[in-house]
Amino acid sequence: MSASAHAPAASRLRPRDTLRVAASGLRARPLRVVLSALGIAVGIAAMVAVVGISASSREEVNERLRELGTNLLTVTPGQSFTGDRAELPAESVEMVDRLEQVTSVSAVGALRDAAVYRNDEIDEDETNALAVSAARTDLLGTVGGTVAAGRWLDSALGSYPTVVLGATAAELLGISGAQADGSVDVWLGGAWFTVVGILDPVPLAPELDSSALIGWEAAAELSGGDVPPTTVYERSDESAVEEVGALLPATVNPAVPSEVVVSRPSDALAAREAADETLTTLLLALGGVSLLVGGIGVANTMVIAVLERRSEIGLRRALGATRAHIRRQFLGESVLLAGFGGIGGAVLGGAVTMAFAAGREWPFALPAWVLGGAAGATVLVGALAGAYPAARAARMPPTAALSTA
Structure with a gap:
């Protein structure tokens, strides 16, 4: 019989076992786990809430645009050749109404x-x-x-x-x-x-x-x-807005079309939405900083855990655990710790978004990718924060670890 037949089976640590061992390590220090996870939760909640509130705001704008339509154009007088304020002809409304693409037209005249x-x-x-x-x-x-x-x-x-x-x-x-x-x-x-x-x-x-x-x-x-009109409001079919906008200056004032200004009010709402997106990017960056701070807290917690549990590491190594097993155990604890914070943060951010949207009477809109991104962010933060403590625990010799018990 060969010597290999008497060799002991290689020690294995299945993913389910890794999860169970990592969870038991966290349960032993509940207060520290809660405080560390809170840092991750704050960052995730901030990011989820920022994206959720921004999405709800955009949905509100989109609903208003769908309700009000984006086919309204306004015609106002510009400046004359001499630099003075021009005037719209008194028959402006009737002239615009002659365009076959126009569905309705009206005006106001400022006193x-x-x-x-x-x-x-x-x-x-x-x-x-x-x-x-x-x-x-x-x-x-x-x-x-x-x-x-x-x-x-x-x-x-x-x-x-x-x-x-x-x-x-x-x-x-x-x-x-x-x-x-x-x-x-x-x-x-x-x-x-x-x-x-x-x-x-x-x-x-x-x-x-x-x-x-x-x-x-x-x-x-x-x-x-x-009283001459000072602003003419015109609506046409959505498909004809660009065409009508190009025709309006010459229609309203055939003699001097350059003195006519045509604008699309819905563009102002779209511009506000673009400004909101810029603000969202800034707030997401701030949420990322909070998430980074939370990750540093997790790393600090795991480093302290490694130092406090030297005897446990030495005992497990003496009983046959490999360096890879120790590394996976502490990396699993770090990912679980960050995951708890991520789940709590996602729930908190969703609740904040819902409360804010309800207070403004906005539709609640939280994209699914936000939750997926939150989960991915917590896994990444947990893995990065736990990489060094896990590697340090894996490098610890069993005899040196047991000697500190």
Whole structure:
């Protein structure tokens, strides 16, 4: 019989055994484990919450854009050749309406010499930057606005001294929705106007939020002449927006199309989303710093564990454990420790995202890749943090380890 037949079987440590041994090592020091895992949890929670809140914010913007549409264009006067502010022709709305791709068009005309006050005793310089504008009766349908209280101007009200206030204007004037029933007057352009309505905020036309809107006939009577449009709002099919945008300057002012400025309000919301993404990148970097600090805490915990458990390491080596077994044991403890922190951090970050989204009435959006990334990050941090302590434990000679017992 050969000598190899009497040789003892090689010692093996299966993955399940590694997990069990690593878990028992952590259970022996629960307080230290909790404090170390907390550092990982803070970093993971920060990263999950930042991405979740950013995703929820973007989903809110996308929902609003889907609801309001991205096919609204605005036409405003630019500068003339001499550098003065240009004017839109009085027939601008009718000219734009002739384009067959246009589905709706409306306009407002600013009354630059008029202001609105709560009463006639207020200093004329205290305007609160509120604008007074003439508005067409089809304005709300074009810009996607809604009435919060009272009613909107119609052909009858538009010829009388009545006013509809934007959301910001009503707040600054101290007028509530309950007062938009015709029982309150404001001092507008040197005359009393009755408040008949208050608008909800208009995301695609925020300039209307700080405006007092009156009928075009009433505006002409107040100013003593025709009121030219200062902003034309136009909607067309989504597929025709670029084409219509290119046609609008020459359509509105054929003589000097260079004095016409065309913009797309939804681009402002998209720009805000891009700014949010930049901020998200910064916050993710801060979350990464927190995760790094947590990893250092795990490494420190494992180094101390190796020093405290020299006798255990020596005994296991004497009983047949190889260096690879010791390395895997301590590396497993480090990964488990980081994993506990990662799971806790993911749960905490998800809860923060849900609470924040609910408080803002946003849809809850937490991408699946975030949770996968959190798991991957914790495994990586655990492996990196435990690599040196595990290697140090594996290099420890059994006789030297037992001599410290």
